[in-house]
Amino acid sequence: MSRVYSTDQGRICPGCDQAIDQCRCSSDRAAPAGDGIVRIQRETKGRKGKGVTLVTGIPLAEKELKVLAKTLRQKLSTGGSVKDHVLEFQGDQRVALKPLLEKEGFTVKLAGG
Template sequence: MSAAKRKNSDSQPTENRVVYSEFGNQTNSAAFERAIQELPPNQQDLRVQASSKGRKGKTVTVITGFQAKPETLADLLKTLKTQCGAGGTVKENSIEIQGEHKQKLLEILKSMGYKVKISGG
């Protein structure tokens, strides 16, 4: 390969090259981020319920009603998993904890300042 070809191919890294972009520079655009209004714990109405639908009979405790950023939910999830001694995950502004921990989660979230109710049977 000639030196001119090598120099030309090395000067532009292929991973940063954009061939076509319809809406401009999306990588650093704040317009494409989801606007999430984060409310303080005392203004959030949460529901705690045990569910086993679609989980092959395994029970999980689902906490819904969060209005918080994903980082806040991740920190809260870690705390709740530690307190319950179980695994869990964050799914679309709700937290799922493995096992049935309705009463324990109700007490923990109330002590953190959230307004919480048990939902379902």
């Protein structure tokens, strides 16, 4: 049985038994396999009518994905996060995101309506 929480370290990673902020195994997680196309879509479902822009299919490791997300958030001047290899940006940012991602060298498609 592995530890989940320690009073001196906080939450513990079950894979490497280190504190979450010092975890070695989560930073090495590779991107899920995809078809090589980055898809941008808008979603409001489950968000009380507030729209967010989702970017899926980026073939980067978790650390690189977080760096890319930070750069894009700064260029868009908006908030956002990374959840399960999906970039989330506040508001409808589809039109602004497409050229930024194409400039990074990705093949981009606008998905959804």
